[in-house]
Amino acid sequence: MSRADSPGSPEPSPGSPDPAGAAAGGEEREPDARFTWANERTFLAWSRTALALVVGGLAVAQLLPSFPGVPGARHIIGIPLIMLGAAIAVLSYTEWQANQRALRRGEPLPRSRLPRLLAGTIAVIALLATALALLSAVTSHP
Amino acid sequence: MSHPGGTDDIEDADPGLAAERTELAWTRTAISFAAVGAALLRRHPLAGIPVLALSLLIWQLGRLPGSRGTGRAHTRRLQLITAGVTGIALAALVITLASGWE
Numbered sequence: 001m002s003r004a005d006s007p008g009s010p011e012p013s014p015g016s017p018d019p020a021g022a023a024a025g026g027e028e029r030e031p032d033a034r035f036t037w038a039n040e041r042t043f044l045a046w047s048r049t050a051l052a053l054v055v056g057g058l059a060v061a062q063l064l065p066s067f068p069g070v071p072g073a074r075h076i077i078g079i080p081l082i083m084l085g086a087a088i089a090v091l092s093y094t095e096w097q098a099n100q101r102a103l104r105r106g107e108p109l110p111r112s113r114l115p116r117l118l119a120g121t122i123a124v125i126a127l128l129a130t131a132l133a134l135l136s137a138v139t140s141h142p
Numbered sequence: 143m144s145h146p147g148g149t150d151d152i153e154d155a156d157p158g159l160a161a162e163r164t165e166l167a168w169t170r171t172a173i174s175f176a177a178v179g180a181a182l183l184r185r186h187p188l189a190g191i192p193v194l195a196l197s198l199l200i201w202q203l204g205r206l207p208g209s210r211g212t213g214r215a216h217t218r219r220l221q222l223i224t225a226g227v228t229g230i231a232l233a234a235l236v237i238t239l240a241s242g243w244e
Contacts, residue, residue: 089227
């Protein structure tokens with residue numbers, strides 16, 4: 001992901017007007033359009049990632065040859081991928097909302113939970129797929 | 143990540159680049175949906191056709207000029223993407239669970 005895809009720190013741009021009394025707590029104003037766009041691009045990038053996970057899960061369950069000796073192995077790998085895609089689609093929207101709110105209030109951006117979720121779940125699924133492949137190899141070639 | 147200095151940033155000279163990047167991101171997203179729709183089309187036309195239609199809609203929404211603020215229409219466009227991905231995920235779950243457990 002390029003620098004352009006992350007909103008970065010919401011420092012006001014040199015030319016933006018600073019309305020009187022902006023320091024008052026809870027005041028909201030429209031952020032610099034570039035930050036709004038960057039937030040939107042981040043959301044779109046996560047949505048494409050979610051879509052790829054869903055399609056990847058569907059492809060595993062539909063197109064992969066079945067694992068001999070391990071019934072349901074393709075479903076065990078594919079269904080978590082599809083669910084992960086759905087979760088990332090929803091969470092990326094709530095994070096877009098939270099980021100937009102923080103930008104309007106001039107607060108620091110909340111830390112994203114999505115990278116940890118994606119990396120952790122993919123690692124677990126990869127270990128699961130390895131275990132299933134080994135199990136299939138052992139049971140089908142005694 | 144952060145903008146160092148800020149004054150050397152080319153976007154300060156030409157803020158249109160950020161708008162263009164965003165439009166390209168929308169186009170990429172529309173192409174992703176179109177690819178998924180085309181892939182589904184042969185085996186599951188009932189799922190593929192709506193996804194292809196959705197990709198056309200996303201492509202149009204990404205080209206929407208102006209009014210790019212945080213208004214209601216803006217939020218709706220992003221909600222459409224989220225609904226699209228979760229809808230495809232649901233369809234994928236149904237297709238997967240309906241296929242044999244072997």
